[in-house]
Amino acid sequence: MSADGGPRYLSTGAEWSFDLIARYDAAIKDIAHNEFKLDTYPNQIEIIASEQMLDAYASVGLPIGYPHWSYGKEFIRNEDAYRKGARGLAYEIVINSNPCISYLMEENTMAMQALVIAHACYGHNSFFKGNYLFRQWTNADSIIDYMVFARRYVLECEERHGAQAVEETLDSCHALMSHGIDRYRQPPQLSAEEEQNRVREREEYNWKRFDDIWRTVPQKRKGERRGGEAQYPAEPQENLLYFVEKHSPKLEPWQRELVRITRKMAQYFYPQGQTKVMNEGWATFWHYTLLNRLFDKGLVDAGFMLECLQSHTNVVTQRGFDQRGYGGVNPYALGFAMMTDLRRICENPTDEDREWFPDIAGGDWQKVLDFAMRNYKDESFIAQYLSPRLIREFHLFAVADHETDDHLTVDSIHNEQGYRRLRRLFASQYNRDFSVPDIQVTRYDRRGDRSLTVQHRRHRNRPLAAEAEEVLRHLSRLWGFTVRLETCDDTGKAVGVRDFRAG
Numbered sequence: 001m002s003a004d005g006g007p008r009y010l011s012t013g014a015e016w017s018f019d020l021i022a023r024y025d026a027a028i029k030d031i032a033h034n035e036f037k038l039d040t041y042p043n044q045i046e047i048i049a050s051e052q053m054l055d056a057y058a059s060v061g062l063p064i065g066y067p068h069w070s071y072g073k074e075f076i077r078n079e080d081a082y083r084k085g086a087r088g089l090a091y092e093i094v095i096n097s098n099p100c101i102s103y104l105m106e107e108n109t110m111a112m113q114a115l116v117i118a119h120a121c122y123g124h125n126s127f128f129k130g131n132y133l134f135r136q137w138t139n140a141d142s143i144i145d146y147m148v149f150a151r152r153y154v155l156e157c158e159e160r161h162g163a164q165a166v167e168e169t170l171d172s173c174h175a176l177m178s179h180g181i182d183r184y185r186q187p188p189q190l191s192a193e194e195e196q197n198r199v200r201e202r203e204e205y206n207w208k209r210f211d212d213i214w215r216t217v218p219q220k221r222k223g224e225r226r227g228g229e230a231q232y233p234a235e236p237q238e239n240l241l242y243f244v245e246k247h248s249p250k251l252e253p254w255q256r257e258l259v260r261i262t263r264k265m266a267q268y269f270y271p272q273g274q275t276k277v278m279n280e281g282w283a284t285f286w287h288y289t290l291l292n293r294l295f296d297k298g299l300v301d302a303g304f305m306l307e308c309l310q311s312h313t314n315v316v317t318q319r320g321f322d323q324r325g326y327g328g329v330n331p332y333a334l335g336f337a338m339m340t341d342l343r344r345i346c347e348n349p350t351d352e353d354r355e356w357f358p359d360i361a362g363g364d365w366q367k368v369l370d371f372a373m374r375n376y377k378d379e380s381f382i383a384q385y386l387s388p389r390l391i392r393e394f395h396l397f398a399v400a401d402h403e404t405d406d407h408l409t410v411d412s413i414h415n416e417q418g419y420r421r422l423r424r425l426f427a428s429q430y431n432r433d434f435s436v437p438d439i440q441v442t443r444y445d446r447r448g449d450r451s452l453t454v455q456h457r458r459h460r461n462r463p464l465a466a467e468a469e470e471v472l473r474h475l476s477r478l479w480g481f482t483v484r485l486e487t488c489d490d491t492g493k494a495v496g497v498r499d500f501r502a503g
Contacts, residue, residue: 008298008299009298009299009300009301009304010023010024010027010294010299010300011023011024011110012301012303012304013110014109014110014111015109015110016108016109016110016113018047020110021045021047021104021113021117024110024113024114024117025043025045025117025121027294027299028114028117028118028121028122028290028294029043029121029122031290031293031294031297032118032122032126032286032290035293036286036289036290036366037366038122038126038286039126039129039130040100040121040122040125040126040129041097041098041099041100041125041128041129041140042098042099042100043099043100043102043121043125044099044100044101044102045102045104045117045121046101046102046103046104047103047104047105047106048103048104048105048106049105049106049107050105050106050107052103053093053103053105094120094121094124094125095143095144096124096128096134096138096140096143096268096272097140097141097143097144098140098141100120100121100124100125100128100140101144102116102117102120102121102125104116104117109307110304111300111303111304111307111308112307112308112311114291114294114300114304114308115287115291115308115311115312118286118287118290118291119283119284119286119287120283122286122287122290123282123283123284123285123286123287124279124282124283126282126286126373127275127278127279127282127283127373128140130370130373130374131271131275131278131279131373131374131377132374132375133270133271133274133275133377134271134275136271137267137268137270137271138267138268138271143268146264149196150261150264150265153199153257153258153261154166154170154258154261157254157257157258160254161254166258168477169255169258169259169478170258170262171474172474172475172477172478173241173258173259173262173263173478174262175470175471175474175475176240176241176244176262176471176474176475176478177241177262177265177266178266178436179238179239179240179241179436179439180239180240180241180242180262180263180266180267181238181239181266181267181270182238182239182242182267183238183270183432199257202253203253231443232443232444232446233441233442233443233444236440236441236442236455237440237441238438238439238440239263240439240441240454240475241259241262241263241266242263243441243444244259244475244478244479245259245260245263247444248478248479248480249450249479249480249481250478250479250480250481251478251480255478259478271377273432274377274378274379274432275377275378276331276378277331277334277335277338277378277381277382277430278335278372278373278376278377278378278381279335280331280332280335280336281331281332281334281335281336281337281338281339282335282339282369282373284312284315284316284332284335284336284339285335285336285339285340285369287312288312288336291305291308292305315332316330316332316333316336316337317330317333318330318333318334318394329394334382334394337390337393337394338381338382338385338386338390339369341385341387341389341390342360342365342368342369342372342385343365343369345357345360345361345368345387346360346361346362346363346364346365346368347365349361349362350389352387352388352389353387353389356387356388357385357387372384372385377430378427378430379427379428379430379431380427382423382426382427382430383423383424383427386423386426386427388414388419391414391419391422391423392414396422396426397410397411397412397413397414397418397422398410398411398412398418398421398422398425399411411425412425433459434459437456437459437464437468438456438457438459439454439455439456440454440455440457441453441454442454442455442486449481449482450480450481450482451481451482451483451484451499452475452479452481452482452483452484453483453484453486454472454475454483454484454485454486455485455486455487455488456485456486456487456488457488457490457492458487458488458489458490458495459490460490461489461490463487464487469500472485472500473500475500476500476501481501482499482500482501483499483500483501484497484498484499484500485497485498485499485500
C-alpha cells in the first residue's frame with residue numbers, strides 16, 4: 001500500500017523510462033528466482049528502435065553477425081511490409097549468451113516492456129540455460145566473442161579478396177547450412193581467441209611450407225590411382241560443410257575459414273530449430289504466470305493486465321484452416337497449451353489424465369515442467385505429453401493420402417487407438433528428417449578425378465525439390481570438381497545418378 005492507503009503500483013500509464021524498466025525487472029526477477037526457482041543467466045537489456053529491430057530480423061536474430069546481401073534483402077522486405085501495415089514486429093529479440101542479451105523495442109509501452117522482460121529475460125533465458133540441446137551444442141559464454149570474430153574476419157576478407165569473391169563463397173555456404181550440422185557428435189567449445197590463433201598459425205604454416213620446387217614434381221595422369229586403395233571416407237558423412245572445409249581440393253585457406261564460420265552459425269541455430277514449440281511455449285507460459293503474479297501482489301493495475309492479456313491472446317491464437325492468415329500449427333499456441341495442460345494435470349487431474357499420465361498426475365507441477373524443459377525437444381515432448389484433451393481442443397485428426405490410392409481416408413479419430421496414433425503422427429512432423437533431406441558424402445575420389453559422390457536416401461519415397469539442383473551446384477562450386485548425386489529409395493536401391501560440375 002502507498003502512504004495514502006492506495007495500491008502500490010510500480011507505475012501507471014503507458015510511458016516507460018530506464019528507471020521503470022529496472023524496477024520492473026527487479027520485481028519480475030524476485031518472483032522468477034525466489035518464488036518459482038527459475039535458473040537463468042544474468043540479463044543484459046538493450047533498447048533499440050523499430051528500424052534496428054528490422055535490421056536484427058534480417059540478420060537472423062544476430063545483430064552483430066557478419067554482413068551478407070541476403071540480410072539487406074530481408075530488411076527491405078520486412079520494412080516494406082511493416083510500413084504498409086501488412087505485418088507487425090516482434091516485441092523482442094533474445095540472444096542465447098552469457099549474459100543473456102534481450103533487445104526491447106523503444107516503441108513498446110511499459111506493459112509491453114514488462115511482458116518482454118518476463119518472456120525473454122526469464123522465459124527464454126531459463127530455457128537456454130536448462131535445455132539439454134542448448135547445453136550440448138552451444139556455449140553461451142563465448143558466442144558473442146565468436147560473432148565479433150566472424151564479422152571482423154569477413155570484413156577483412158572483403159578488403160583482401162574483394163566483396164564479390166567473399167559473397168560468392170558465402171552464398172554457397174548459406175545454401176548448404178541445413179547440411180552443415182553435427183547431430184550426434186559433441187563439437188569443440190567456441191573461443192574467439194583460439195579461433196584467431198588457429199587462423200594465424202594456419203597462415204604461417206602455409207607460408208613456411210610453400211616451395212617452388214614442388215611445382216617440378218611430375219603430376220599423376222588423370223584417372224591414375226593406387227591399386228587396392230580403401231574407399232574414402234570409410235563411413236558416410238552427414239556434415240557436408242565440414243567435409244568441404246577439410247577436404248575440398250579447391251578452396252583457399254580464407255575460404256575454408258568462411259565455410260567454418262557458416263558451419264558454426266548453423267550449429268548455433270540447430271537447437272533452436274529443434275525446440276521451437278517448447279522454447280516459445282515455455283517463455284509464453286512464464287510471461288503469463290509471472291505477470292499474473294505481479295497483478296496478484298498488487299504491483300500492477302488492471303489496465304496493465306488488460307494490455308498484456310490482449311497481446312498474449314494474439315500470440316497464442318490458433319487460426320482454423322479455413323480462416324484468413326492460417327499458417328499451420330502456431331508453435332506459441334501449441335507450446336503454451338501443452339505447458340498449461342501439464343500444470344493442470346498435476347494440480348487437477350481427471351480420470352483420463354491418471355490413465356494416460358500416471359507418473360505425473362497429481363504431482364508437483366514445477367518439477368514436472370522443469371524436467372520436461374530440460375530433457376526433451378519438440379518431437380519427443382509432443383510424443384510424451386500431448387494429452388487427449390488437447391487433441392480434442394485442437395481438433396486434430398489424421399487423413400491418409402497415399403499416392404497409390406484414388407481417395408483420401410480418415411486414418412485416426414478421437415478414440416483410444418486414435419489418440420495414440422495421432423500423437424505419434426503429429427510428433428513425427430517435428431522430426432528434422434521431414435524437412436531436411438538425408439544427403440551424405442559416400443565417396444571422395446582422391447586418387448582419380450577428385451569427384452565427390454553424395455547419396456540421397458529418400459524419406460518415404462519423396463524426391464528432392466526443384467531447388468535441390470541449385471543447392472548441388474553451390475556444393476560443386478565449393479568443391480571445385482564434379483559432384484555426383486546418387487539417389488536411393490527406402491531400401492537403399494539406387495534409382496538415379498546425376499553429375500553437377502562447377503561452372
